[in-house]
Amino acid sequence: MRRNSVGSNCCIPYCHTTSAKCRGLSFPKIPKRGVSEEQDRWRAELLRVINRADKSFNPDKARICSRHFEDGCIKYGPSGKCSGLVLWSMPTRWMPTKSIVTPKTTRPAPTLRPAPHVPERVCYWNFEDVKNDLVLVKPPWSIKESTPTSFQVGISSDHGWKVVVSLAVETGMQADIKVLGLPVQHLPTNLETKRLTHFLNSLQEMAICTGVTATSLQDFAAPPDGKSPYYQHIQYALVNGKMSHVSCVRSTQCQALLPSGSNICRPCAQIQHRLEDKKRKQEAKIMEPIKPRNPLHSMPKEHLKEAFKKVRQENGELQKKLRAFQNSMVRDSIEISPELHKSLSAIDTSAIQEPMQKLFWEEQQKALRTKKRGMRWHPMMIRLAILLHSKSKAAYETLRTTGVVELPAETTLRQYTSAVRPEQGFQPEVMAELKKFADSLQPHQRYVVLLHDEMTIKSDLVFDERSGALVGFVNKDMWTFDVTNEKMATHALVFYVVGVNSHLKMSLGYFGTRTATSDQLMPLLWTAIGCVEECGLQVVASTSDKASPNQRLYQLHQIPGIQDVCFKAVNMFAPEREVFFISDPPHLIKTVRNNLESSGSGRNTRLLWKDGQHLLWRHITDIYNMDVQNGLRRTKLSYDHIHLTPHSKMNVSLAAQVLSQRVGKVIQSYGPADAQETAKFILLMDRFFDCLNTRNLNEADRTCKPDLQAYTQLDDPRFDFLEGEFLAYLEEWQTSVNHRPGQFSKTDRQKMCLTHQTFRGLVMTVHAFVGVTKYLLSQGVPFVLSNKFCQDPIEEHFGRHRGMGRTAENPNLYQFGHQENNLRLQRQLALMVTPRGNVRGARQQRPAVTISTSPVKKRRV
Numbered sequence: 011m012r013r014n015s016v017g018s019n020c021c022i023p024y025c026h027t028t029s030a031k032c033r034g035l036s037f038p039k040i041p042k043r044g045v046s047e048e049q050d051r052w053r054a055e056l057l058r059v060i061n062r063a064d065k066s067f068n069p070d071k072a073r074i075c076s077r078h079f080e081d082g083c084i085k086y087g088p089s090g091k092c093s094g095l096v097l098w099s100m101p102t103r104w105m106p107t108k109s110i111v112t113p114k115t116t117r118p119a120p121t122l123r124p125a126p127h128v129p130e131r132v133c134y135w136n137f138e139d140v141k142n143d144l145v146l147v148k149p150p151w152s153i154k155e156s157t158p159t160s161f162q163v164g165i166s167s168d169h170g171w172k173v174v175v176s177l178a179v180e181t182g183m184q185a186d187i188k189v190l191g192l193p194v195q196h197l198p199t200n201l202e203t204k205r206l207t208h209f210l211n212s213l214q215e216m217a218i219c220t221g222v223t224a225t226s227l228q229d230f231a232a233p234p235d236g237k238s239p240y241y242q243h244i245q246y247a248l249v250n251g252k253m254s255h256v257s258c259v260r261s262t263q264c265q266a267l268l269p270s271g272s273n274i275c276r277p278c279a280q281i282q283h284r285l286e287d288k289k290r291k292q293e294a295k296i297m298e299p300i301k302p303r304n305p306l307h308s309m310p311k312e313h314l315k316e317a318f319k320k321v322r323q324e325n326g327e328l329q330k331k332l333r334a335f336q337n338s339m340v341r342d343s344i345e346i347s348p349e350l351h352k353s354l355s356a357i358d359t360s361a362i363q364e365p366m367q368k369l370f371w372e373e374q375q376k377a378l379r380t381k382k383r384g385m386r387w388h389p390m391m392i393r394l395a396i397l398l399h400s401k402s403k404a405a406y407e408t409l410r411t412t413g414v415v416e417l418p419a420e421t422t423l424r425q426y427t428s429a430v431r432p433e434q435g436f437q438p439e440v441m442a443e444l445k446k447f448a449d450s451l452q453p454h455q456r457y458v459v460l461l462h463d464e465m466t467i468k469s470d471l472v473f474d475e476r477s478g479a480l481v482g483f484v485n486k487d488m489w490t491f492d493v494t495n496e497k498m499a500t501h502a503l504v505f506y507v508v509g510v511n512s513h514l515k516m517s518l519g520y521f522g523t524r525t526a527t528s529d530q531l532m533p534l535l536w537t538a539i540g541c542v543e544e545c546g547l548q549v550v551a552s553t554s555d556k557a558s559p560n561q562r563l564y565q566l567h568q569i570p571g572i573q574d575v576c577f578k579a580v581n582m583f584a585p586e587r588e589v590f591f592i593s594d595p596p597h598l599i600k601t602v603r604n605n606l607e608s609s610g611s612g613r614n615t616r617l618l619w620k621d622g623q624h625l626l627w628r629h630i631t632d633i634y635n636m637d638v639q640n641g642l643r644r645t646k647l648s649y650d651h652i653h654l655t656p657h658s659k660m661n662v663s664l665a666a667q668v669l670s671q672r673v674g675k676v677i678q679s680y681g682p683a684d685a686q687e688t689a690k691f692i693l694l695m696d697r698f699f700d701c702l703n704t705r706n707l708n709e710a711d712r713t714c715k716p717d718l719q720a721y722t723q724l725d726d727p728r729f730d731f732l733e734g735e736f737l738a739y740l741e742e743w744q745t746s747v748n749h750r751p752g753q754f755s756k757t758d759r760q761k762m763c764l765t766h767q768t769f770r771g772l773v774m775t776v777h778a779f780v781g782v783t784k785y786l787l788s789q790g791v792p793f794v795l796s797n798k799f800c801q802d803p804i805e806e807h808f809g810r811h812r813g814m815g816r817t818a819e820n821p822n823l824y825q826f827g828h829q830e831n832n833l834r835l836q837r838q839l840a841l842m843v844t845p846r847g848n849v850r851g852a853r854q855q856r857p858a859v860t861i862s863t864s865p866v867k868k869r870r871v
Contacts, residue, residue, distance in 0.1 A: 021060060021072040024106045036084055036092035037073040052098050059100060078103050085570075090756075097570055133205050140177060143206045151210050163210065170247060173213060173267075177201070185209070189218055189266035190245060196265055216267045219275045221258035227285040231259040239263075240281045259285065342379070366390070377416035387418055389866050392426055397836045399423055400814045400829075426835060429867040431477060432827025436505075436519040436541050439867075440834070444507070444516060445545040454791045455512040459551045460538060461804045462531070464501040464523065465811065465826075471498065472824035481824040484522050500524050502826050503531075505538045506804040510550065511791050515803050517830060518542070522823045528562035535563065536582065543583040551590045551782045553799055555597045556771050564591045564774065575770055577778040588785075590778035593771035594801040595702040596662040601768045602695055603665040606630075606688075607654060619750070619762040620743045623687035630668060630688075633676055645672050669695040671715075691739075698736055698772075701728045702779060704796040720793040721783050729784070732776045740769060807833070835866060 018029035018037060029037050041053050057069055076084055076092070078101035087093040134140045137159075144153060147163055154162040154171065160178035164171045176186040183202040187194040201209060221243060222231075234241035244257045261277035268275055274282070296313045300306075306314065362368045373391045387395075395418050399406045403420075410417045430439045448456060471482040484499050499522030506517050518538055523530070539549045554560040568576035581587045609618040610626040618625035634647040646667045650658050658664055667673075674692035677685050700717035704710075710719040717728060747762045754762075763769070783794050812819040814829050821829060 018073065020075040020078075021062065021067065022074060022078055022101065022105065023060075023062065025075065025078070025104065027075040027077065032075065036076040038076070038084060038092050038095050040069055040072050040074065041095065042070070048097070056100065059105075074101055078105065131203055134183060134202055137177070137183075140183070140201055140206055146207050147210065148207075150214070165214070170245060172218065175210065175213070187213070187267075190243070192243075192260075192264060192266045194266045197267065213267065215270050217270055217272055219260075219264055219266055219268055219278055220273050221260040221264065221278050222274075222282045222285060223258045224282075224285075227259060227282070227289060228257060230285050230288055234262070240285075366394075370394070374416050382419075385418075387422075392418065392423075392866050393836050396423055396427060396832055400832050400836075425868050426866050427828065427831055428476075430831055432824075432831050434519070434521050434823075434827070436537065440516075440518060441541055441545055443834075444518070444542070444547075447514060447516075448546040451509075451512055451514075454789070455509060456547050457510040457550050457786055457789070457791065458514060458542060458547045459508045459510060459553055459799055460518075460535075460542065460549050461506040461508060461553050461801055462503065462535065462538070463506075463555060463801060463804050463808070464503050464525065465808045466820055467499065467502050467522075467826055468820045468822045469498040469500050470822035470824075472822060474824065481827070482522070482822060484524055498524075499823050501526075502823065503534070504804060504807065505534070506807060507542055507547070508798060508803050510786060510794065510798050517807060517834065520826065520830060526559060528559045528566060531559060531563045532566055539581065539589065540583050543581075548584070548587065549581065549589055550587070550786065551592055551778065551799055553592045553594055553801055555594050555801060556601060556767060558767070560593075561767060561770065567591070575773045575777070577774040578781060588781075590782040591774060592778045592782075592799050593775045595699060595775060595796075596666075596800055596802070598768065598771050598775065599669060599695070599699050600659065600662060600665045601771070602764065603668050604659060605764050605768060606669075612654075616761045618764075619747065620687050620691075621746050623684050625688045625691055626685075629677055629681055629685040630673065633673065633681065636680075644676050646670070647673065666699055668692075669699065671696045694736055694739055697731065698776075701732060702775070702796045703800070706795065707793070720795055721787065722793045724784055724787050729780050733780055737773060737776055740764075740772060744769070 020027045020037065021040075027035055029035075040056055041049050043050055043053055053069075060067075060072075060074075079095075079099055080102060083096050083099035085093045085096055141156075141161060144156065144161060144163070147153065150165045151163055152166065154164045154174060156162075159180075160176065162174055162176045164174035166172065170190075172190060174188045176188070177183075178186075183200055185199040185201055187197065187199060222240075228242065231240055231242040232238065233244075240259055240261050242257055243260045244255050246253060246255045259278075259281060261275075261281045263277040265275040265277065296310070296316050298313075300309070300313070300317050362371060369388060369390060373388055377385055395406075398409075398417070399420065406417065407420065409415045410419070430437065469482070471480050473479075474481050482499060483497050501523045503521045503523045503526050504517055505519055506515070508515055518541065521534065526534075535552065539552075542549050554563075564576050567579040576591065578588045578590045581589050605616055606618065606625065607627050608614065609616045610624065610628055611631070612627065630647070631652050633645065634652050636642075637644055637647070650661075651664050651668055654664075669692050671693060674689045674696060677692065678689035681689060697717055700715055704718050704720055707720050710716055721728075743763055747759050750759070750762070760766070764772075779796065779799060782799070783796070786794050810833055811821065811826065811829050814832070815821050815825070
């Protein structure tokens with residue numbers, strides 16, 4: 011037998027392939043040892059199949075040619091080269107076989123024989139035998155009664171006999187057991203095969219069911235009447251010459267005796283829950299307010315008593331407030347002139363209905379009557395002042411010093427904004443605030459989406475006097491004095507949480523990075539998910555843009571050989587749920603538009619083609635030029651839509667209006683015959699964006715587009731469109747390009763289709779969105795707005811950061827941390843102001859402000 015050497019030759023016996031002679035074959039190595047337990051088992055199985063024990067065979071350098079493996083067993087990299095074997099792939103083709111195969115003989119099954127009969131042991135033959143063992147009875151058992159034909163043995167207590175065991179000649183060897191006078195029927199009582207002493211010991215080890223002993227539940231039960239499933243069990247006894255009793259509530263199915271360690275049997279426990287519900291309903295009925303027309307004679311006495319106490323308490327509080335008001339009127343009254351009285355009377359404050367305006371007016375009146383050092387501002391007024399101060403410090407000081415508006419001093423605001431020290435990471439104070447908000451939500455409102463994105467900041471080092479640290483490094487815990495640019499942060503990575511069915515929008519934490527890699531994002535993402543889950547919220551999706559680190563991050567969760575595109579992973583903090591990965595739909599729309607813009611024009615890096623027709627940017631520009639020449643406005647296309655700049659390419663509305671239904675219909679109706687495929691693609695992208703950009707419940711009726719309706723049904727036809735027609739179109743496109751006849755290189759064929767990153771992003775987003783929406787609807791969420799899975803909230807959050815710097819749009823890491831604190835303190839007031847940026851925002855009208863009285867943490871100086 012010829013054995014090949016290691017290296018570039020195949021190590022399978024009798025295989026003559028070498029890498030020098032066989033150009034079309036791949037020669038993957040045998041997997042290394044020590045990577046994981048599963049790979050070690052796979053390596054051992056491969057070596058067993060190879061079956062070589064000669065000295066020239068080295069498993070660490072040996073290779074196997076691809077002709078021994080099935081299709082799909084070998085992994086290939088982006089360049090098309092072999093990168094290794096798929097886990098648990100085994101060589102099955104062109105393997106050496108034995109010349110003489112010895113058939114294996116199977117051993118006959120053993121004969122089944124019946125087990126030998128074991129005679130049952132008999133302890134007693136008749137009643138007299140049992141009675142003779144009464145002399146062996148030991149305390150606490152005692153003989154209660156003994157006659158020639160029967161006897162009774164029991165355990166006594168202060169309230170009578172606890173357990174009594176009776177046996178008579180008429181019953182044979184079947185004993186009768188009674189516990190507190192209640193018969194026990196669920197235990198075996200045959201004494202023929204069991205000694206009396208052993209039987210009594212087993213009863214002694216068991217516990218007696220206490221029943222329902224709560225005093226408050228005794229009134230709901232009555233003596234046994236044969237109809238009710240429960241009754242009041244009363245035991246009377248004479249203690250110290252006085253009659254006493256002990257009562258409890260028992261089920262008619264009470265088992266009386268329980269295994270050791272138990273207190274109450276299951277039937278009595280069910281009765282206890284039933285009585286507690288009955289008591290709870292009665293107490294709730296008592297707490298209901300009395301309606302004016304309810305007849306008092308038909309109400310329970312307890313109800314009238316509680317109502318009288320409540321009225322008396324309210325009357326006392328009103329009297330106390332009245333006296334305080336009268337005293338304040340005497341103490342603080344100021345005599346004014348008739349002209350001023352007439353002017354003040356003309357001011358109608360009752361017309362103010364807006365809560366924030368009303369609070370602002372009341373705080374202004376309060377500030378005018380109070381000394382500045384003794385003023386206690388409302389928490390919402392503090393948040394409003396921080397918002398105004400962050401917009402413009404000079405304008406804020408101008409309003410305050412001129413006396414036009416009474417506002418807190420700048421030093422007062424600094425005590426609130428610096429109460430929490432800005433630090434990188436997930437801070438406990440932020441998690442406590444998030445948990446407090448989560449506790450006020452309903453169960454269907456606890457589902458959230460986790461967003462993460464990076465904002466460009468200025469590389470700079472700042473010495474924090476308060477903490478004594480240098481702020482501005484990528485990793486603040488690992489720096490030395492040899493400061494280099496590679497260690498200074500250029501971006502701020504922010505994790506942001508958004509409620510699917512609530513108004514929750516909050517920043518979790520930030521990190522200084524230099525464009526974080528997928529290996530750095532992986533632990534941070536799952537740490538953020540764990541923090542959110544610990545606060546009582548449930549993360550169902552993670553959304554990010556189409557950057558390469560984010561794409562690689564999701565591929566790290568991919569299961570080899572099972573998923574072509576990874577769009578979900580098991581939530582390690584809640585294994586019964588999954589986390590779905592979504593690529594931001596507005597970013598996908600912009601990249602698709604950019605692909606089309608570079609097709610046959612612009613940079614001319616692509617030449618899209620499908621089913622014999624080219625998809626060209628020229629088809630869109632021709633429609634625009636035709637409208638300009640004829641003075642028509644069939645579409646919303648303008649000069650900015652056609653002639654793109656680096657800044658306009660970031661605008662989502664420009665991309666959405668290019669890939670809109672109106673443009674597609676115009677090209678379909680008035681465009682040339684070779685532009686029909688372009689029109690079809692634009693119409694599909696318009697429906698895709700509408701399905702993933704539902705912003706409110708009324709937009710579909712206002713725009714007459716059914717795809718903008720909220721998702722409320724599990725069988726919504728838009729799911730079939732996304733996973734059926736839309737994905738089928740993309741797959742047909744790739745198939746058409748791959749099978750296009752002609753001498754085209756691999757690069758040329760890639761230019762005929764969308765970029766690989768864009769294609770994977772579309773497929774991943776469709777599968778993830780359909781999966782997470784169906785899961786939410788199945789869990790009782792009344793409706794789902796697809797815009798909740800977009801990155802608009804975090805883009806607006808970055809816009810607020812840039813707006814706080816005014817002309818300096820890129821703060822350094824130190825300033826970014828302080829701005830995070832300011833935005834977190836402003837809460838919903840900051841969310842009312844939508845900054846100018848790449849997104850329009852999901853709000854068509856100003857949301858109502860909820861006046862919060864929760865105090866703002868203040869730094870004590």
